[in-house]
Amino acid sequence: MPENSSAYSGGPVRVRFAPSPTGDLHIGGVRTALFDYLLARNTGGQFILRLEDTDRNRLVEGSIDKIYESLRWVGLEWDEGPDIGGPHGSYVQSERVESGIYADAANRLIKKGLAYECDCTPERLERVRERQRATKQAPGYDGHCRTRDPQELADSRAAGNPIVVRLMVPRGRTANFSDEVRGNVSIKYQDISDFVIQKSDGFPTYHLAHIVDDDDMKITHVLRGEEWLPSVPRHLLIYEGLEIPRPVYAHLPVILAEDRTKLSKRHGAASALDFRDAGYLSGAIFNFLALLGWSPGNDLEVMSREETIAKFSLDRVKEAPALFDRSKLEWMNGTYIRQITVDELVDLAIPFLESGLPAHAPRPIEAARVRPLIAMTQERMKTLAEAPEAIDLFFEDAINPTPEELIQKKMDAASTASALETSLNIIRDFEPFEPEPLEVRFRALAVELDVKIGALFGSIRVATTARKVAPPLFDTMVALGRDRTIERIENAINSLESAAG
RNA sequence: GCCCCGUUAGUGUAGCGGCCUAACACGUCACCCUUUCAAGGUGAAGAUCACCGGUUCAAAUCCGGUACGGGGUACCA
Missing domain, CATH: 1.10.10.350 (Arc Repressor Mutant, subunit A)
Structure with a gap:
């Protein structure tokens, strides 16, 4: 029996999608956001967007706009977020740092003796790891500063040395918790070393920041990739130390490419916008992504957004990795292309025709001109990107069949x-x-x-x-x-x- | 190394102890429709439910081990 359960007892949920603005929004991120959205809409709750930009070194210019654009394209409108505000703002972590909420939390943990300051240099950390490798011990922080003399640390700080805050992970305990998709999980604290909760630049790490924010924003459910599952014991420790209730957890299966490795750029389109540019319809991506790790439990596959929302539930999320089957996506996109009206298809196809039709075809492409051509090729198209080649024969001046x-x-x-x-x-x-x-x-x-x-x-x-x-x-x-x-x-x-x- | 999670036809999924002689979808193939291609329709091939043990009258389903895959083990998220 999990010793540690959430305070949630049914009703509308509050969920958040919290990407880092470090580049294109990966399709896996969109899938997580989609599940958040589905759960929120299914229960009549709220879907919140938050930016986790505490790693100042990895920020990528323009990625925030891409996150907005990706989510909006798929149709995942958020109820609170950086651009639209809300009662729990700011929704950007870096903007929350100066309010001191993260530092306060870290200090509270220090005061309770659950966390401590550490001035170990990266060089020392590397030496420790090397020694651990050599003696075949588990790599990790050795707890050196747990027992440092407070005066020594104060001197170190005065001398200008970088100081981090680490959480003291208890030995001998075991974390037992329940996950909505994996069931009961238990992990020994033995295997976890004292991790950093506040970096030397004063910014909190993810581990601390997301908990403080989730609490502040009244988040009831945390949906995230399964790569976070082994971190849950750390988070439980922080919830406990801060005396705040933990949310319901649901760790979603990773998305793999056809070669069974994690889906990435290497496999072609991997960010949401790549799929838009490759001629996939928003509705098809929504539908396809919903089926990546979830199923309604019957034979339904082609579903409207409304149907998907109505049927969604966490207990039908699968544990095994979800494989991204491109040929199935193509098929599904084809069914969506056939479902929409000719006029809708023309509107969607025009940008592709602008760039894909022969140069001598008159620009701008006129809807009235291409409408009859699109109409007769609609049921032959799998993606919008096929539109130009489907109708370009009508724009050639001369053709030369052999x-x-x-x-x-x-x-x-x-x-x-x-x-x-x-x-x-x-x-x-x-x-x-x-x-x-x-x-x-x-x-x-x-x-x-x-x-x-x-x-x-x-x-x-x-x-x-x-x-x-x-x-x-x-x-x-x-x-x-x-x-x-x-x-x-x-x-x-x-x-x-x-x-x- | 250690820890966690997973494993049903080529692929994605359904299955929650007896209804499983394992269902649906994609893909493949065949036939029908047909001016080509699609779309649509009908059908076929394709799985000793990863393997080995155990529990049970009964296991794809529960338990243990093994193998394989994925993830984690950062002053990244």
Whole structure:
């Protein structure tokens, strides 16, 4: 039985996502934020965004905006945060330091004899570690300053030596606690050395800062990656020392790439914005990420945001690492592309068309112009990034199909040329120039010419698109327009004749 | 090294002691639809539930060990 349980007793939760502004927001971070969001919305609670920037050396310019942008793109709106404020601000740790809340907490722990100051130099720490390696002992701080004479420390401080505060980890005790996804866990304090809670620059470490802030912000549930699980005993010690109730813990499974190593840049897109730029839809990412470590317990996979919120619960989060299956994401994105309206798809596709369509296509890309083209390729697209290549054939001035491509099964250059010639004559003054009537006429033509429908349509398709795979033929003709259709077929006949001649 | 967590078809998941002769989805293959490709439909192949023991009338499910994988062991989060 866990000796240490949380004060939470049901009802709306308060959860926070607390990234460090140290670069792009990794997709794993977004997944954590998503689970926070889902839990908050499911229980009618609050989702809070907080910036943990206590490591002054790792700050990366611009990453805060990227965090906002990533979260908003996926649709994870926060209820309190650095940019929108809230009753428990500031929501940026570095801005909270001067209020003294972290130093106060550290001092309280020192006064109670649960923490102590330490002036060990990095060099000494390195020597200790070396010795431990040599004697095959567990690496970690040796507790040297636990028993230092207070006067000695005071002198050291006066001499300008950097001082940190370490928590005194009790030997012989065991931390027993319950985690919402892993169940009961027990870890011996034996294996944990006295860790730093306040750095020599006066900033708290994560261990101290997040606890002080979570308490101040009335956080009820802590959701984070499972890499934090072994740190829980340290945190329990701080909660105990500060006499504040601990939150409910849920350590989420890591996300692995297909090669079973942690998903990273190496595997291509890894940050949320990478996925946006690769042409994935926000809804698809939301849906896919929700399934990364969680499932509703039935066969449902494609779910709306509302459904996901309604069904989400921590006890259905999986313990095993979640594997990021890109081919499944592609499939899911395709289903989302097919679900939205043509107009929505056009809006989403235009940025991709602006950059991906041939240079001579008129800019800016007009929605009305590309709408019919997008409409006929919608169900063939898996990502928005495929939009340009799906419709660029409509923007080419001249296409040059080879005779080999034009000539279909059981046909030769002469019969192909003559079939195209006949087709051309029909197209020149066929009315109305619309898909259905055209199809009826050309089906009849195949019979008249005694060739397979597939062969006739195939050579016309190659003649008009220079592709074997293209949108439906008569939609293509109409989209191309009568004049350009004629031009392209004439061009194809010429190439057949010059090859034969 | 030590500590923690995990392990169900190629992949993602469902399974919470008897309904499991293990389900669903992606992927693969076949067929249907069909002017190509998609989409859609139907079906097939694919798992001795990591391994070895134990508990039980009964184990994918509970317990122990082993193997493998991941994580932790910082004045990083």
